[in-house]
Amino acid sequence: MNTQPHGHIVRSLDEEQRRLTAELLRMGEMAAAQLEAALDVVERRDDKAAERVIGNDEALDALEREISQDVMKLALRGPLARDLREILAALRIAADIERIGDYAANVAKRSLALNLSPPLPLTRGLSALGALAVRQLRDVFAAYRDSDAAAAQRVRAGDAELDAQYTGLFRELLTYMMEDARSITPCTHLLFMAKNIERIGDHATNIAENVWFLVHGEDDLPPRDKRDETNTAT
Amino acid sequence: MNTQPHGHIVRSLDEEQRRLTAELLRMGEMAAAQLEAALDVVERRDDKAAERVIGNDEALDALEREISQDVMKLALRGPLARDLREILAALRIAADIERIGDYAANVAKRSLALNLSPPLPLTRGLSALGALAVRQLRDVFAAYRDSDAAAAQRVRAGDAELDAQYTGLFRELLTYMMEDARSITPCTHLLFMAKNIERIGDHATNIAENVWFLVHGEDDLPPRDKRDETNTAT
Numbered sequence: 020m021n022t023q024p025h026g027h028i029v030r031s032l033d034e035e036q037r038r039l040t041a042e043l044l045r046m047g048e049m050a051a052a053q054l055e056a057a058l059d060v061v062e063r064r065d066d067k068a069a070e071r072v073i074g075n076d077e078a079l080d081a082l083e084r085e086i087s088q089d090v091m092k093l094a095l096r097g098p099l100a101r102d103l104r105e106i107l108a109a110l111r112i113a114a115d116i117e118r119i120g121d122y123a124a125n126v127a128k129r130s131l132a133l134n135l136s137p138p139l140p141l142t143r144g145l146s147a148l149g150a151l152a153v154r155q156l157r158d159v160f161a162a163y164r165d166s167d168a169a170a171a172q173r174v175r176a177g178d179a180e181l182d183a184q185y186t187g188l189f190r191e192l193l194t195y196m197m198e199d200a201r202s203i204t205p206c207t208h209l210l211f212m213a214k215n216i217e218r219i220g221d222h223a224t225n226i227a228e229n230v231w232f233l234v235h236g237e238d239d240l241p242p243r244d245k246r247d248e249t250n251t252a253t
Numbered sequence: 254m255n256t257q258p259h260g261h262i263v264r265s266l267d268e269e270q271r272r273l274t275a276e277l278l279r280m281g282e283m284a285a286a287q288l289e290a291a292l293d294v295v296e297r298r299d300d301k302a303a304e305r306v307i308g309n310d311e312a313l314d315a316l317e318r319e320i321s322q323d324v325m326k327l328a329l330r331g332p333l334a335r336d337l338r339e340i341l342a343a344l345r346i347a348a349d350i351e352r353i354g355d356y357a358a359n360v361a362k363r364s365l366a367l368n369l370s371p372p373l374p375l376t377r378g379l380s381a382l383g384a385l386a387v388r389q390l391r392d393v394f395a396a397y398r399d400s401d402a403a404a405a406q407r408v409r410a411g412d413a414e415l416d417a418q419y420t421g422l423f424r425e426l427l428t429y430m431m432e433d434a435r436s437i438t439p440c441t442h443l444l445f446m447a448k449n450i451e452r453i454g455d456h457a458t459n460i461a462e463n464v465w466f467l468v469h470g471e472d473d474l475p476p477r478d479k480r481d482e483t484n485t486a487t
Contacts, residue, residue, distance in 0.1 A: 091337050094328035103325050114348060125484060132485045193438055200431045207427060207444065214445070250359060251366045 035093055036105060039086070040164070043112055046082045047160040047226075050119040051153055053079070054219060057126040058149040061142055061212070064134045072127035079120035086113040104236065108229045112163065115222040115229075119156065122215040122222075129208040136205040141195060144188040145212055151181050152216045155223040162230050171230035174223055175243055181220040182248070188213050189249040269327055270339060273320070274398070277346055280316045281394040281460075284350045285387055287313070287357040288453060292383040295364045295376055295446070303368075306361035313354035320347040338470065342463045346397065349456040349463075353390065356449040356456075363442040370439040375429060378422040379446055385415050386450045389457040396464050405464035408457060409477055415454040416482070422447050423483040 053072060060069040090109050126149075133142075155174055162170035189210065196206045287306060294303040324343050360383075367376075389408055396404035423444065430440045 087341060091328065091341055094325065094340075095337060103329060106328075107321060107325055110344060128484045193441060196430065196437050197434045200434065203430050203437070204427055207441075210441065210444075211448070250362045 032093070032096060035089075035096075039089055039093065039109055042082070042086055042089070043109060043116070044160055044164055046079065046086065046113065046116050047156065047163070049075075049079055049082070050116045050123065051156040051160070053120055053123040054126070054149065054156065054216075055153055057123045057130070058146055058153070060127055061130045061133065061149075062146055064130070064138065066131055066134055069127040069130045073124050076120050076124035079117060083113045083117040086110075104233060108233045111229050112226050115225045119219050119222050122219050125215050126212050129212050133205055133208050136202075139195075139202065139205055139209065141188070141192060141206070141209055144184075144191060145209060145216070148181070148184050148188055148213060148216050151184060152219045152223070155181060155220055159223045159226045159230070162227065163233075166230070166234055168231050168234040171227040171234075174227040175231075178220050178224045179243070182217065185213055185217040185220075186248045266327070266330060269323075269330075273323055273327065273343055276316070276320055276323070277343060277350070278394055278398055280313065280320065280347065280350050281390065281397070283309075283313055283316070284353040284357065285390040285394070287354055288360070288383060288390065288450075289387055291357045291360040291364070292380055292387070294361055295367065295383075296380055298364070298368045298372065300365055300368055303361040303364045307358050310354050310358035313351060317347045317351040338467060342467045345463050346460050349459045353453050353456050356453050359449050360446050363446050367439055367442050370436075373429075373436065373439055373443065375422070375426060375440070375443055378418075378425060379443060379450070382415070382418050382422055382447060382450050385418060386453045386457070389415065389454055393457045393460045393464070396461065397467075400464070400468055402465050402468040405461040405468075408461040409465075412454050412458045413477070416451065419447055419451040419454075420482045 053075060056068065056072045056075075059065075060072060087110060090106050090113070094103075094106050133139075155177055158177070159171065159174040161167070162174060192206045192210050192213070196203045287309060290302065290306045290309075293299075294306060321344060324340050324347070328337075328340050367373075389411055392411070393405065393408045395401070396408060426440050426444050426447070430437050
């Protein structure tokens with residue numbers, strides 16, 4: 020793929036890029052684990068563990084800064100057009116993972132507030148939604164690892180299911196709030212937590228689109244179903 | 254600042270960077286105008302205008318893609334360390350502005366749902382919050398234009414005021430919902446609209462931090478007050 024004359028430089032750039040991919044995958048797995056941990060603390064109502072999840076987010080932020088620097092240093096070595104695509108994709112994917120980490124930490128943070136009210140049955144719906152998001156994340160990181168555009172496309176298509184579940188949960192929460200005014204504050208936290216998970220799904224979709232872009236360049240992506248319908252819920 | 258031996262190459266790189274700054278400022282002003290337009294359609298309950306704001310977001314998305322490409326092409330020309338900082342900052346700022354545009358479009362989108370219910374007095378609070386965010390945006394873009402780290406630092410400090418207003422509005426909305434169950438659906442939209450504006454403030458802060466980073470490099474930023482307290486509201 021790489022046609023530069025000096026074998027040793029090419030090999031070294033390749034090595035750098037493999038290292039970058041490995042770093043991104045490590046960062047991705049950290050974000051997925053953070054989301055799992057956040058969902059777990061919601062269910063177990065464990066404030067100590069929630070604080071740990073919140074604190075761990077800093078490691079992800081630091082990793083993103085490191086990766087951005089590495090990517091730019093790679094760019095400075097004068098890469099070819101195909102590398103430019105990888106560099107752009109790596110920067111975008113790192114930023115998406117960083118946001119995923121923020122949303123996961125916010126789920127943990129809101130669990131602290133939730134734990135001050137009696138348990139709500141609707142946290143079950145949140146767990147199911149979250150489990151789906153975790154699966155989307157693991158699938159998209161595997162697609163990135165394998166440069167598998169078809170797998171990325173399946174993740175992208177899978178976001179519709181996550182949106183549908185989110186919309187269902189959103190409606191259930193509104194109904195619950197209308198029936199019992201005392202549930203409004205905790206349900207509002209659950210609304211935002213569900214929204215965070217829906218946004219994590221959007222970032223998984225972004226990553227899937229970047230994997231597509233890596234494999235196929237600027238070719239148009241196939242169309243897909245559109246998203247969160249709760250923006251216009253009445 | 255630039256010590257490359259070939260005057261014409263240096264000048265041309267400088268020109269490219271000036272063009273890039275101008276493009277980013279244009280993109281920033283578009284995002285600020287989108288937010289203003291979104292706030293305006295909320296107040297006037299104007300569905301047609303809301304659709305226009307939603308549609309305009311595509312132009313911002315396209316501009317971000319263009320700028321990212323330009324930035325990477327610039328990186329390929331083999332910039333020096335100081336340029337590397339500018340390139341990284343430009344990529345981050347473009348991504349922040351793109352997100353600001355998304356949030357503004359989402360405010361417009363939710364106004365469509367809001368217009369299906371009778372007007373709520375609390376949209377006044379949303380306007381005030383939004384006006385503050387618009388000011389933060391204009392101030393941070395001016396700081397970027399002038400490479401003014403002190404002005405950027407003021408924007409960053411100003412985010413605490415925005416967070417305080419957001420927290421106040423959030424509490425008012427919850428109270429309103431508890432008093433009148435019929436207001437729960439429209440108030441939920443207002444909650445998310447207010448959250449969008451609070452997030453826009455966070456992105457203005459990110460941009461301010463990038464301006465600081467441009468001027469001072471990796472030097473530590475002075476500490477600041479922390480943010481959205483509604484994550485733990487009870």
